[in-house]
Amino acid sequence: MSSKKSISTRRRFLRQSAAATGFLFVPGLIGCSSGNSPAASESANPAPRRPNEDRKLGIAILGLGGYASGQIAPALKLTEHCELRGLITGSPEKLPEWQSKHGIKEENSYTYDTMDEIADNDEIDVIYVITPTATHRDFAVRAASTGKHVWCEKPMAMDVAECQEMIDACNENGVRLAIGYRMMHEPNTRDLIQLTKENAYGAVTGAHAYAGYGGSPPATDYWRGQRDMGGGALYDMGVYSVNGLRYGTQMAPEAVVKATQTRQDHDNAVDLTTEYTLRYPGGITAEGKTSVVTNYNELHIEAEEGWYEIDPMQPYTGVKGETSDGKILGPPVPNQQSIQMDDDALAIMNDTEFIAPGELGLKDIAVIRAIIESAESGQEVAIQHQG
Secondary structure (H helix, E strand, C coil): CCHHHHHHHHHHHHHHHCCCCCCCCCCCCCCCCCCCCCCCCCCCCCCCCCCCCCCCEEEEEECCCHHHHHHHHHHHCCCCCEEEEEEEECCHHHHHHHHHHHCCCHHHEEECCCHHHHHHCCCCCEEEECCCHHHHHHHHHHHHHCCCEEEECCCCCCCHHHHHHHHHHHHHCCCCEEECCHHHHCHHHHHHHHHHHCCECECEEEEEEEEECCCCCCCCCCHHHCHHHCCCHHHHHHHHHHHHHHHHHCCCCCEEEEEEEEECCCCCCCEEEEEEEEECHHHCEEEEEEECCCCEEEEEEEECCEEEEECCCCCCCCCCEEECCCCEECCCCCCHHHHHHHHHHHHHHHCCCCCCEHHHHHHHHHHHHHHHHHHHHCCCEECCCCC
């Protein structure tokens, strides 16, 4: 993305942010990619301070929309290893209410214009980017340049090049990058992943993953209704199906065999529904489906000696699962995001791998871009960056 386009995209988001409700409908591989541990570099920024293990990490939320207020901030009150200490927003009028509700100091509150000053704030260890997808790259790169670790909501970015810029910025500044795949931290989903890793029902022979919600098409004056802002079914909900097939099969897809998209009929129109077929090593195929006008919510794995599934696969209220021989995966956990953030905090404290590092986010974006290309061309499309 050119710098001119990047600035234009950010300005348009800032104009919309006051009216935006945030990620109200965005819900969220064990070891499918190595973690991006801090890289030695000749950065002009000082290395981030290694937190003491007897204290919690200080988190600054960047983007005070619906997902931040309705999910992440409440979840931080439940975490053991991190806590909300800072705010960064493009809507300064939101700060007084947030400061009062969450006990945030005035000196720990920033706007998008002043966020670079957070580099001097020793109370903040992590910046959590919770903004529209088209703005993730710019904000994550700026966050990394402050010397703070970066957590970023999914989907990671608009394309592979943006994802790589985020990874490079974090490596160059000696900080860590994690993507907010909350389902990969959810215990019942991890049980399903373990069934695949153990070949509990034999080798995987097929799978499907459906993720969507019913409702009216998104408004065109809101970022979710704008294709170049990352709106539409595939970016919004399809990332659950793409990522679910990856961790459910423990395989990386080789190609998009076919894909179709139903789009609104206007400039910058988003997809309302996307369906696709992925091919894996050995000729195994899996089906994916996502929508913002129809409810879908399941991950099903077929194997040589049975099947296992999570249904529903990604609601905030908890997932449920079962297997072909009657095992039950459950019960639901009370809060998925608190588990996600504690896992990521411990990875920083202990210098261990993230469950969902930036490299994983890049791989899923490569699949999403291949699905779009296949839908537009009507052809099979090989998927890159899956090694």
